[in-house]
Amino acid sequence: MIPIPIFLLYLVYAVFLVGFFAFSAFSLYHLEEYGYVGDFSRPMVYIYIGVAATIMLVTSALLIFTII
Amino acid sequence: MLPRGSSFPHQTAHAEPVALFIRRHWFSFFTWGVLTLAMILAPIVAMASVIGIASFTNFSRTQQTVLILGASAYYLFVLAVFLVAWIDYYLDVTILTERRLIDIHQSGLFNHRVSEQSLLRVQDVSVRVKGPLQTFFRFGTVYVETAGEAPNFVMQNLPDPNRVANKIIELHNRLIDQGYQGDSDAAPHPAKKISLS
Numbered sequence: 001m002i003p004i005p006i007f008l009l010y011l012v013y014a015v016f017l018v019g020f021f022a023f024s025a026f027s028l029y030h031l032e033e034y035g036y037v038g039d040f041s042r043p044m045v046y047i048y049i050g051v052a053a054t055i056m057l058v059t060s061a062l063l064i065f066t067i068i
Numbered sequence: 069m070l071p072r073g074s075s076f077p078h079q080t081a082h083a084e085p086v087a088l089f090i091r092r093h094w095f096s097f098f099t100w101g102v103l104t105l106a107m108i109l110a111p112i113v114a115m116a117s118v119i120g121i122a123s124f125t126n127f128s129r130t131q132q133t134v135l136i137l138g139a140s141a142y143y144l145f146v147l148a149v150f151l152v153a154w155i156d157y158y159l160d161v162t163i164l165t166e167r168r169l170i171d172i173h174q175s176g177l178f179n180h181r182v183s184e185q186s187l188l189r190v191q192d193v194s195v196r197v198k199g200p201l202q203t204f205f206r207f208g209t210v211y212v213e214t215a216g217e218a219p220n221f222v223m224q225n226l227p228d229p230n231r232v233a234n235k236i237i238e239l240h241n242r243l244i245d246q247g248y249q250g251d252s253d254a255a256p257h258p259a260k261k262i263s264l265s
Binding site: 005006009010012013016017020023024026027030031034040041044048051052055056058059062063066067 | 129130132133134136137139140141143144145147148151152154155158159174177180
């Protein structure tokens with residue numbers, strides 16, 4: 001059973017992630033919408049998603065390692 | 069030149085030729101780049117120098133979870149800050165067509181302003197290059213004074229501002245030579261460059 005403080009930590013992190021996803025979706029849409037110049041908009045979207053996914057994957061791996 | 073397959077706000081149906089397509093000078097983004105790098109490195113340096121990375125395994129499970137989730141949230145936050153800075157830099161564009169001057173200014177994430185002016189209304193164009201950095205890296209501010217009630221254009225951190233100013237004057241004078249009336253009610257007259265500093 002997860003102790004309450006750790007559960008709260010996960011809850012706060014989950015709320016942060018929801019905000020981060022909302023912010024990212026809006027920002028990337030904004031970049032696509034107004035990125036009329038079309039040369040670096042798309043690569044930037046890919047880089048952003050790639051880095052964010054990497055951070056979250058490393059976080060998950062470290063958490064699993066910690067739990068084990 | 070405008071990259072192929074792209075468009076810009078308020079573009080007319082029969083696409084008018086684009087004479088200049090200018091982003092802000094890279095130096096205006098440089099500060100954000102350095103700040104982001106510092107934000108990435110600061111926790112690593114602090115952790116290594118204060119508590120030592122090796123001691124991480126000696127922490128309790130709760131402490132480890134706090135560190136992992138905190139670091140993860142922090143780096144996602146840094147990534148978000150970088151994205152906002154990038155959008156702020158990347159969507160600031162000045163477009164000079166053969167008939168109009170369009171200045172697009174992005175401030176933060178939510179403020180997007182598109183200003184447009186007929187080149188016929190241009191009265192004075194001036195350039196300001198201030199300080200050693202702007203002089204060395206060749207960027208500065210171009211001021212375009214327009215006729216009537218329309219607000220003047222101030223385009224900051226433009227690379228090679230003298231070339232931009234000269235091009236605006238050249239296109240303005242060409243429009244007058246061609247007798248183009250446009251939609252402007254201002255009495256056209258040749259523009260002049262009032263200062264180069």
